Amino acid sequence: MYPIHNYSEPRKFLVPEFIIGNDCYEMVDIYVETFLGRRVMIVTDPGVIEAGWADEVIKRLKIAGVEYTIFSDLTPNPKDYEVMKGVEIFNSEGCDMIIAVGGGSPMDCAKGIGISSTNMMHVLEFEGVDQVPQPAPPLICIPTTAGTAADISQFAIITDSDRKVKIAIVSKTVIPDISLISAKTTTTMSDELTAATGIDALVHAFEAYVSNASSPITDLNAIRAIDLVFKNLLKAIENPLDLTYRNNMMLASTLAGMAFSNASLGIVHAMAHSLGGFMDLPHGECNALLLENAVEFNYESSAEKYNIIGRTIGIRSEKNDEIKHELIDRIRDLRKSVGITQRLSDMGVKKDDIGKLAGFAIEDPCVVTNPVMPEISDLEKIYEKTL
Amino acid sequence: MKKHSDTKSVDELRNKIIGLGDKSARKSYYPQLQARINELEIAKKKAEESENRFKILLNSTSDGIFIYYSENGKLYLANETACRMTGYCHGDIENLSISDIHPLTYREKILKDFEIMKNGELRLLRNVPVKKHDGTIIYCEINASSLKMDDQDFIILAYRDVTEIRESELRQREIEKKLNEAQKLESIGIMAGGVAHDFNNILSVIMGLTEILLQQNSRDEKISPKLKKIFEASTRARDLIKQLMTISYHGNDEKKPSHLISVINESVAMMRATTPSSIKIINENPLCHDLVMADETQINQILINLFNNSVYAMPDRKGEIKIAYSNEYIDESSLKYYPLLMKGQYFTIEFSDNGTGIKQEIIDRVFDPFYTTKPKGEGTGLGLSIIHGIIKKHDGNISVESEAGKGTKFIIHLPIYEGEYMETKSDSTQINKGQGRIMVVDDEETLAEVNGEMLKLLDYDVTVITSSTDALNAFKEKPENFDLIITDMTMPELNGLDLAREILGIRPEIPVILCTGFSDQITKESAMTVGVREFLNKPVTLKNLAATVEHILSSE
Numbered sequence: 001m002y003p004i005h006n007y008s009e010p011r012k013f014l015v016p017e018f019i020i021g022n023d024c025y026e027m028v029d030i031y032v033e034t035f036l037g038r039r040v041m042i043v044t045d046p047g048v049i050e051a052g053w054a055d056e057v058i059k060r061l062k063i064a065g066v067e068y069t070i071f072s073d074l075t076p077n078p079k080d081y082e083v084m085k086g087v088e089i090f091n092s093e094g095c096d097m098i099i100a101v102g103g104g105s106p107m108d109c110a111k112g113i114g115i116s117s118t119n120m121m122h123v124l125e126f127e128g129v130d131q132v133p134q135p136a137p138p139l140i141c142i143p144t145t146a147g148t149a150a151d152i153s154q155f156a157i158i159t160d161s162d163r164k165v166k167i168a169i170v171s172k173t174v175i176p177d178i179s180l181i182s183a184k185t186t187t188t189m190s191d192e193l194t195a196a197t198g199i200d201a202l203v204h205a206f207e208a209y210v211s212n213a214s215s216p217i218t219d220l221n222a223i224r225a226i227d228l229v230f231k232n233l234l235k236a237i238e239n240p241l242d243l244t245y246r247n248n249m250m251l252a253s254t255l256a257g258m259a260f261s262n263a264s265l266g267i268v269h270a271m272a273h274s275l276g277g278f279m280d281l282p283h284g285e286c287n288a289l290l291l292e293n294a295v296e297f298n299y300e301s302s303a304e305k306y307n308i309i310g311r312t313i314g315i316r317s318e319k320n321d322e323i324k325h326e327l328i329d330r331i332r333d334l335r336k337s338v339g340i341t342q343r344l345s346d347m348g349v350k351k352d353d354i355g356k357l358a359g360f361a362i363e364d365p366c367v368v369t370n371p372v373m374p375e376i377s378d379l380e381k382i383y384e385k386t387l
Numbered sequence: 388m389k390k391h392s393d394t395k396s397v398d399e400l401r402n403k404i405i406g407l408g409d410k411s412a413r414k415s416y417y418p419q420l421q422a423r424i425n426e427l428e429i430a431k432k433k434a435e436e437s438e439n440r441f442k443i444l445l446n447s448t449s450d451g452i453f454i455y456y457s458e459n460g461k462l463y464l465a466n467e468t469a470c471r472m473t474g475y476c477h478g479d480i481e482n483l484s485i486s487d488i489h490p491l492t493y494r495e496k497i498l499k500d501f502e503i504m505k506n507g508e509l510r511l512l513r514n515v516p517v518k519k520h521d522g523t524i525i526y527c528e529i530n531a532s533s534l535k536m537d538d539q540d541f542i543i544l545a546y547r548d549v550t551e552i553r554e555s556e557l558r559q560r561e562i563e564k565k566l567n568e569a570q571k572l573e574s575i576g577i578m579a580g581g582v583a584h585d586f587n588n589i590l591s592v593i594m595g596l597t598e599i600l601l602q603q604n605s606r607d608e609k610i611s612p613k614l615k616k617i618f619e620a621s622t623r624a625r626d627l628i629k630q631l632m633t634i635s636y637h638g639n640d641e642k643k644p645s646h647l648i649s650v651i652n653e654s655v656a657m658m659r660a661t662t663p664s665s666i667k668i669i670n671e672n673p674l675c676h677d678l679v680m681a682d683e684t685q686i687n688q689i690l691i692n693l694f695n696n697s698v699y700a701m702p703d704r705k706g707e708i709k710i711a712y713s714n715e716y717i718d719e720s721s722l723k724y725y726p727l728l729m730k731g732q733y734f735t736i737e738f739s740d741n742g743t744g745i746k747q748e749i750i751d752r753v754f755d756p757f758y759t760t761k762p763k764g765e766g767t768g769l770g771l772s773i774i775h776g777i778i779k780k781h782d783g784n785i786s787v788e789s790e791a792g793k794g795t796k797f798i799i800h801l802p803i804y805e806g807e808y809m810e811t812k813s814d815s816t817q818i819n820k821g822q823g824r825i826m827v828v829d830d831e832e833t834l835a836e837v838n839g840e841m842l843k844l845l846d847y848d849v850t851v852i853t854s855s856t857d858a859l860n861a862f863k864e865k866p867e868n869f870d871l872i873i874t875d876m877t878m879p880e881l882n883g884l885d886l887a888r889e890i891l892g893i894r895p896e897i898p899v900i901l902c903t904g905f906s907d908q909i910t911k912e913s914a915m916t917v918g919v920r921e922f923l924n925k926p927v928t929l930k931n932l933a934a935t936v937e938h939i940l941s942s943e
């Protein structure tokens with residue numbers, strides 16, 4: 001049931017300190033005091049404020065008598081200028097720590113603000129791996145979605161608004177100092193958001209599992225996350241206030257985060273980043289649409305692992321071809337059952353865009369950990385099939 | 388473009404992603420923190436050292452440094468010298484404003500000056516009075532500059548104590564004034580003396596001829612009284628000339644070691660007789676050294692003049708005149724006050740009265756000749772300048788202190804004579820005739836004739852010659868024909884002294900009398916070494932001539 005690993009290659013496993021459990025966000029003031037925060041910048045977005053999760057944090061800060069500044073002037077797929085605006089406010093308000101409350105966008109934005117402020121550099125200068133010289137101010141993440149796992153990962157994805165490209169900042173310095181993970185915060189998500197983020201978690205687990213940088217530890221997390229998503233995502237949507245499914249989805253997201261943060265991703269994310277950067281399309285949906293064709297492309301190179309995934313989700317076939325098709329069918333069924341039914345063309349992607357999108361995707365660092373190194377034409381074909 | 392096609396770069400990137408790149412190694416920020424702390428420690432130490440150096444520098448200067456806030460004048464910092472200078476201690480001084488260390492009356496002005504300095508123009512303030520903690524005033528030179536520290540404007544002031552320099556400058560000015568005064572008096576004296584010399588010669592002729600006429604017409608009731616009046620008037624004129632000549636420093640005098648207290652006592656006794664009895668005269672007679680090389684007549688003259696002045700200063704003839712004596716050693720430090728004196732032991736006379744005093748604005752002029760406050764006809768204005776001249780001739784000093792309405796005090800310093808006191812006999816006053824062959828030499832014909840006539844009157848055998856070369860030739864021809872030579876000093880070609888030298892070269896034992904006028908720069912000592920036997924002061928009187936000639940010829 002377990003793949004054979006080459007232990008001669010030494011591996012590292014990097015996760016932040018995190019607390020997982022309902023209501024744990026109420027401990028936020030303890031950590032603000034521990035990190036000697038005097039003036040906190042709360043990075044969030046209007047939706048989260050509306051859902052009341054920012055207020056939960058402010059309530060605790062008020063009790064602790066800590067001053068705060070709210071920064072919510074940001075959009076999905078956070079842009080470089082939004083980050084720099086946050087840096088300006090962080091500096092001018094004399095803030096000394098950051099609390100990110102929300103999904104991937106506020107958390108990635110908060111990471112960018114932190115490193116840009118201490119290093120006095122533009123956020124785009126950190127593009128690449130290990131390009132951040134100095135650590136950021138203390139960062140507390142309180143995720144309100146189950147999927148992005150920015151509260152776990154050493155990734156921060158920021159859109160370069162000039163080049164219309166998402167850049168990846170990979171560094172230990174963007175790992176939060178503490179994450180307070182409570183599934184209760186995900187009960188306010190819409191069905192669409194639950195679906196999109198849930199599929200994002202599934203893709204994280206899929207890509208980390210078959211990544212050429214996977215390790216026994218990342219495999220354990222990834223395979224368990226795939227299992228949890230298949231068993232709980234639809235039920236979470238059907239019973240949005242049932243904390244059982246929400247907790248399982250949050251666990252799936254966290255495990256998938258631990259996996260992809262250390263094993264990285266593959267062509268689905270490379271291509272989704274390209275779509276997000278170039279056309280500002282939602283990350284979860286793009287992932288959801290691309291996964292099936294990516295599995296088809298990758299299957300040959302990592303059949304053994306895909307077969308284990310298949311067995312994990314209850315596929316009984318023995319032949320590779322059958323397993324592959326059943327696996328793709330199960331993914332398609334899940335996607336459609338949670339309501340993601342459109343195609344890329346429905347989201348405005350034209351055939352003419354494909355060359356450009358593939359060009360950006362082939363340069364994405366996620367490509368290098370894909371089980372097989374694709375040609376640019378391979379990526380073009382996958383885009384075409386997904387149109 | 389396919390960036391990731393190169394296997395090597397793909398492997399590298401993958402390695403980095405899975406956290407095995409060089410830069411992925413977990414960083415401990417402790418060393419960085421430690422280094423930063425060390426940096427701060429070093430910076431702190433340097434700051435302390437720098438502050439120490441600044442303190443040492445600040446406190447080593449002899450100037451008082453004050454730093455104050457330019458906006459409100461409050462002191463920010465003062466150095467040790469500033470504290471010592473003003474007598475405040477640290478802690479107290481920082482509570483003051485800059486104007487507090489100046490006298491009340493000066494504050495407004497100094498604040499105005501500082502206001503100008505604030506505008507950046509560097510300025511030096513001179514002789515600014517500074518009020519010390521104990522209230523005493525010192526004078527400072529102030530140098531200012533401005534300074535910006537921590538966004539605050541400051542003014543740095545360097546105070547230099549110039550109190551002593553200022554005093555010595557004032558003293559120096561006083562000394563210069565005194566020297567100028569002395570110089571002025573000297574030149575006036577020379578001028579007066581010059582006039583007196585010529586006048587003296589004229590007077591000699593008048594008096595000589597009058598005396599001769601008097602002798603020849605002593606029984607003529609008609610002419611004799613008139614001649615006597617001419618002689619009396621001439622005598623008064625001669626006395627005035629004598630006084631004029633006393634003003635100058637080169638006049639002849641009869642100095643000898645004298646005990647001045649007894650000399651002054653005699654004068655005082657004389658003045659007592661003529662001073663109204665309502666004026667009290669206190670003459671203290673303490674035990675002190677009073678032996679001074681002095682011309683007693685001139686000392687007497689001083690007393691008479693001082694008495695006259697004091698009595699005049701008591702319009703209601705009531706008051707007190709006090710004469711006191713003491714000894715004073717004039718050393719280096721007291722020379723400041725008496726720049727004309729030499730170091731040494733002095734006999735000091737203080738002559739004071741409680742009369743009307745002298746107004747401050749004219750006190751500098753009282754020794755000027757012909758300067759007088761008396762109405763016309765009551766005084767010549769020569770009194771005090773004569774005193775000044777006499778004292779000058781005695782190598783002494785006279786100074787005056789006076790306050791209008793309270794009285795006047797003259798302080799006279801005369802150098803103590805270190806030699807021995809000698810008794811001298813007073814000359815007889817009788818005119819005696821005698822016998823002898825006398826050669827009279829004077830280039831001024833009338834004078835020569837007058838002297839010749841006087842000697843003839845005394846029955847001497849006289850040869851009058853009006854040229855010194857003729858005289859020498861006459862003597863060379865028959866040296867044995869003369870018993871005595873009387874020659875004038877100042878003559879063309881061969882002066883009196885040279886003639887005496889030539890004559891004495893031929894006949895060393897022959898007596899020579901030298902007649903000297905006021906301007907003759909000759910000391911008795913140098914004339915004596917040539918062999919001159921005696922001196923006669925011009926104008927030569929019959930009495931004097933008779934006594935001198937008789938004395939010399941009788942001792943032959």
Ligand SMILES: [Fe+2]
Pocket residue numbers: 148200204269283
């Ligand atoms: Fe993702």
